[in-house]
Amino acid sequence: MVNLSGFLKLEETESQINKKILEALLPEVDKYLNKLFNKVSVQIKDTIIEAIKKAPEYSSLLYGQLKAEFGLPDSDTRVNSIVNFWQDISVEYKNTKISRNTLSGGFKISMIKRDFSDVLGSSDATFITEKGDTLNWLEWLLLFGNKTIIKEYNIELGPNPRSRTGMAIMKGAVAGKWSVPSTYSGTINNNWITRSIDSVDSTINSILSKALKDT
Numbered sequence: 600m601v602n603l604s605g606f607l608k609l610e611e612t613e614s615q616i617n618k619k620i621l622e623a624l625l626p627e628v629d630k631y632l633n634k635l636f637n638k639v640s641v642q643i644k645d646t647i648i649e650a651i652k653k654a655p656e657y658s659s660l661l662y663g664q665l666k667a668e669f670g671l672p673d674s675d676t677r678v679n680s681i682v683n684f685w686q687d688i689s690v691e692y693k694n695t696k697i698s699r700n701t702l703s704g705g706f707k708i709s710m711i712k713r714d715f716s717d718v719l720g721s722s723d724a725t726f727i728t729e730k731g732d733t734l735n736w737l738e739w740l741l742l743f744g745n746k747t748i749i750k751e752y753n754i755e756l757g758p759n760p761r762s763r764t765g766m767a768i769m770k771g772a773v774a775g776k777w778s779v780p781s782t783y784s785g786t787i788n789n790n791w792i793t794r795s796i797d798s799v800d801s802t803i804n805s806i807l808s809k810a811l812k813d814t
Contacts, residue, residue: 614700621697629695632704639810640690643708643803650799651682656740656783656791665783669736672726680723681737685710685792714787715741739779741790749777 651657659665660678671677688710695704711717715738718724724737739748778784785791 617700618697621700621702625695625697625702628702629704632695633692635807635810636690636692636706639806640706642806643690644686644688646799646802646806647688647708647796648682648685650795651685651792654791654795654798657682659783660740664780665740668777668780669734669739670728671736677723677726681718681721684718684721715792740783741785741792742787743779744784744786745778745781747776747778 656665657678660669660671661674665671666674688708691707691709693705693707695702697703719735719738719741721737725733725735727733783791785793
């Protein structure tokens with residue numbers, strides 16, 4: 600009987616082998632995730648728009664306190680025109696790549712400029728009063744926080760034929776001052792829109808999780 604003995608030597612390190620496995624898997628994983636994100640992009644867009652419309656700011660602008668205090672004429676048309684800016688949300692798939700011995704992919708949600716300058720440039724983001732003053736109501740709502748905007752005036756809520764909306768008027772008051780109601784006020788990083796998007800983080804994650812299971 601002949602006994603043979605020997606040994607097998609791997610010329611590549613474990614890290615190199617793992618990298619080759621990942622490189623082989625990459626095209627299929629990338630194809631799979633791309634299909635997944637195309638499937639859910641519309642759902643993500645609809646979820647964000649729905650959140651914006653469910654926010655208290657939206658209903659208040661249409662027929663509540665914000666409409667009254669801004670004196671916002673044609674509020675339904677104006678506000679929905681503003682919301683339509685977010686209909687152009689882009690959900691973009693980011694190609695899968697190898698990083699730290701794993702495959703990673705993702706997506707990017709693109710909406711409007713970080714400083715809101717494009718939506719604030721819309722004609723519906725402002726209006727001209729009977730006195731010829733320009734009221735930047737959307738900028739006040741999204742960016743001014745609790746900053747005093749108008750001095751020596753107070754808002755008097757209630758039906759009034761002199762009101763643009765019939766819901767409130769401003770009356771002169773020496774010590775008076777007006778700012779966006781704190782319930783609705785916002786800053787560049789914390790406003791109606793950012794709060795709406797933050798509120799559906801878990802919903803978006805659920806959409807993605809379900810799609811991963813079903814795809």
